[in-house]
Amino acid sequence: xxxxxxxxxxxxxxxxxxxxxxxxxxxxxxxxxxxxSERVDLDxxxxxxxYDKAIAAQCxxxxxxxxxxxxxxxxxxxxxxxxxxxxRVESILLTCCMGQAFPISKWGLDPLVFWKHSLGCAMVxxxxxxxxxxxxxEKAYMAGLFHDIGFxxxxxxxxxxxxRAVQHATQEQIxxxxxxxxxxGFTHCETGRxxxxxxxxxxxxxxxIAHHHDVERSESSPALVAMVxxxxxxxxxxxxxxxxxxxxxxxxxxxxxxxxLLKEHPDLQEVDLARFTFELDDAIEEISGLVxxxxxxxxxxx
Amino acid sequence: MTIxxxxxxxxxxxxxxxxxxDPAIRQIRDLVxxxxxxxQVEEKLYLLxxxxxxxxxxxxxxxxxxxxxxxxxxxxxxxxxxxLLNEIxxxxxxxxxxxxxxxALRKVILREFVAEKTKQAVKKLRVWSAGCSTGEEPYTLAxxxxxxxxxxxxxxxFEIVATDLNDRSVETAKVGVYGDYAVRNTxxxxxxxxxxxxxxxxxxxxxxxxxxxxxxxxxxxDESKMLFMKGMDLICCCNVLIYFDGTSKTRVINHxxxxxxxxxxxxxxxxESLLGMSGQFHLVHFPGTIAYWKPPLQGAKP
Numbered sequence: 272x273x274x275x276x277x278x279x280x281x282x283x284x285x286x287x288x289x290x291x292x293x294x295x296x297x298x299x300x301x302x303x304x305x306x307x308s309e310r311v312d313l314d315x316x317x318x319x320x321x322y323d324k325a326i327a328a329q330c331x332x333x334x335x336x337x338x339x340x341x342x343x344x345x346x347x348x349x350x351x352x353x354x355x356x357x358x359r360v361e362s363i364l365l366t367c368c369m370g371q372a373f374p375i376s377k378w379g380l381d382p383l384v385f386w387k388h389s390l391g392c393a394m395v396x397x398x399x400x401x402x403x404x405x406x407x408x409e410k411a412y413m414a415g416l417f418h419d420i421g422f423x424x425x426x427x428x429x430x431x432x433x434x435r436a437v438q439h440a441t442q443e444q445i446x447x448x449x450x451x452x453x454x455x456g457f458t459h460c461e462t463g464r465x466x467x468x469x470x471x472x473x474x475x476x477x478x479x480i481a482h483h484h485d486v487e488r489s490e491s492s493p494a495l496v497a498m499v500x501x502x503x504x505x506x507x508x509x510x511x512x513x514x515x516x517x518x519x520x521x522x523x524x525x526x527x528x529x530x531x532l533l534k535e536h537p538d539l540q541e542v543d544l545a546r547f548t549f550e551l552d553d554a555i556e557e558i559s560g561l562v563x564x565x566x567x568x569x570x571x572x573x
Numbered sequence: 574m575t576i577x578x579x580x581x582x583x584x585x586x587x588x589x590x591x592x593x594x595d596p597a598i599r600q601i602r603d604l605v606x607x608x609x610x611x612x613q614v615e616e617k618l619y620l621l622x623x624x625x626x627x628x629x630x631x632x633x634x635x636x637x638x639x640x641x642x643x644x645x646x647x648x649x650x651x652x653x654x655x656x657l658l659n660e661i662x663x664x665x666x667x668x669x670x671x672x673x674x675x676x677a678l679r680k681v682i683l684r685e686f687v688a689e690k691t692k693q694a695v696k697k698l699r700v701w702s703a704g705c706s707t708g709e710e711p712y713t714l715a716x717x718x719x720x721x722x723x724x725x726x727x728x729x730x731f732e733i734v735a736t737d738l739n740d741r742s743v744e745t746a747k748v749g750v751y752g753d754y755a756v757r758n759t760x761x762x763x764x765x766x767x768x769x770x771x772x773x774x775x776x777x778x779x780x781x782x783x784x785x786x787x788x789x790x791x792x793x794x795d796e797s798k799m800l801f802m803k804g805m806d807l808i809c810c811c812n813v814l815i816y817f818d819g820t821s822k823t824r825v826i827n828h829x830x831x832x833x834x835x836x837x838x839x840x841x842x843x844x845e846s847l848l849g850m851s852g853q854f855h856l857v858h859f860p861g862t863i864a865y866w867k868p869p870l871q872g873a874k875p
Contacts, residue, residue: 444680504858505858507860508858508859508860508861509858509860509861510860510861512860516676516680516860517860518680518681518684519681519859519860520677520681520685520857520858520859520866521857521858521859522855522857522858522866523856523857523858524855524856525855525868543848544856545610545612545846545847545848545856545863546606546612546846548858548863549612549614549844549846550612552614552615552844553614553615556615
């Protein structure tokens with residue numbers, strides 16, 4: 272898959288920013304997220320969120336999910352920050368913003384299925400990162416949440432072609448990326464990269480978006496790209512895919528991405544992949560519930 | 574049974590807290606996994622809780638903590654643990670036990686076999702149900718392979734070898750009569766096509782299914798007999814390895830590996846894994862299930 276973004280793709284994707292549906296807090300939040308956490312002021316975050324009451328309320332609901340492990344649900348954004356830490360609350364906020372950012376009228380994909388995969392991948396990335404020393408869990412979460420953003424861009428600006436790709440993938444039970452390439456000549460990796468560059472996302476996240484299907488070609492941050500590739504595959508193999516049977520086998524331990532990740536993180540050797548897989552099954556129901564909470568609104572608009 | 578209904582600490586994967594999951598129950602789940610490779614997922618956790626309740630009553634113990642102590646320190650711990658393992662796996666003895674495994678077989682694995690064996694001008698498959706109990710698994714395999722006989726496996730021969738240590742189980746298996754509970758997962762289509770009504774509202778497997786299967790008594794620790802089980806393409810051994818201690822288990826797994834053809838697959842129970850004993854097997858993922866794969870020589874992927 273090529274990751275050079277063709278000018279016409281970039282031009283069509285550029286229309287996304289002018290879509291009025293994107294919550295006002297999203298782009299300032301993305302900017303804030305690029306700052307080192309010690310330089311981010313809690314008051315700035317609270318003020319930012321206070322502009323959008325709906326997002327603030329949703330954020331508190333999400334922070335109360337057992338997936339975030341709090342014994343007592345927080346009553347306010349400030350309380351959530353005290354209990355979960357600023358970085359995690361930023362991740363939750365980002366998730367909620369994303370839920371409102373894409374009220375697409377013609378989804379080529381079932382929006383709830385898409386978000387279940389993206390949020391599932393975000394959760395799995397963060398959980399996976401806990402096994403590896405020195406990996407920023409929230410960065411991993413963000414990478415998982417954004418990795419397939421190109422599918423949304425495709426829904427918005429290449430809706431007919433993408434709908435054909437989805438139909439082809441579903442019928443043939445092949446990976447969606449393969450079907451995109453056959454139907455459109457490019458994939459969500461290119462369109463995703465165009466969106467990410469336009470939104471000035473962190474370079475590491477751009478690499479994940481552009482190369483999570485061809486890890487060996489990533490220009491930087493190979494370990495993060497490799498981790499998202501593996502977690503993406505794992506999600507697709509455990510009921511957090513795109514809503515159809517993907518006729519494929521994943522040999523994760525012998526995937527080139529595993530070797531790339533292992534090179535940087537020798538502690539990967541200790542991960543019991545079978546158990547990790549079984550534990551993921553336990554989280555699926557909760558992830559589905561969370562997706563309905565966060566993304567149910569945008570799904571209804573489809 | 575006195576089980577603490579308070580949630581304590583973050584459960585596996587930060588997933589939904591389980592009311593019945595007091596720390597001792599969680600420790601028992603970990604012990605079961607460590608000893609058997611079987612991970613009790615949340616929806617099946619009631620089996621473990623029920624097993625603990627039976628143990629508490631039988632041994633006149635007060636709470637799961639005391640039961641945990643019994644399982645780890647009491648002279649009769651091995652016997653008690655075996656009984657508990659029996660209880661948590663008992664529900665898996667039915668036809669069509671794991672649809673994800675059957676899907677993996679029919680949608681992915683058979684295609685691989687056909688592609689590989691066609692190159693060698695071989696049109697024959699050998700499947701082994703090791704520890705077939707009362708025949709549910711081999712009959713399920715036979716029916717599914719027969720379904721493919723008019724399509725993917727047209728012109729192919731297949732043979733299913735079904736073995737169990739218990740003579741009586743083997744005799745019951747040969748008769749092939751099943752009640753409602755055993756066929757609860759069997760699709761109506763299969764019931765109509767491959768069974769005939771028997772006495773007491775039970776269903777009997779049709780003779781044309783039976784003729785594909787050879788039933789035998791076999792002890793998996795019988796070294797000399799294991800050497801004769803060569804040339805398998807698929808081995809299924811569901812919840813049987815729990816009956817072996819570490820050394821015997823390793824020996825049996827090594828036999829399975831050498832009994833498989835290159836490119837062959839090994840299926841365990843739904844939430845069962847080989848832990849650190851997978852040796853040369855590759856742990857591979859299919860949608861909704863895992864399997865162990867003996868890769869082709871020189872690591873060539875089919």
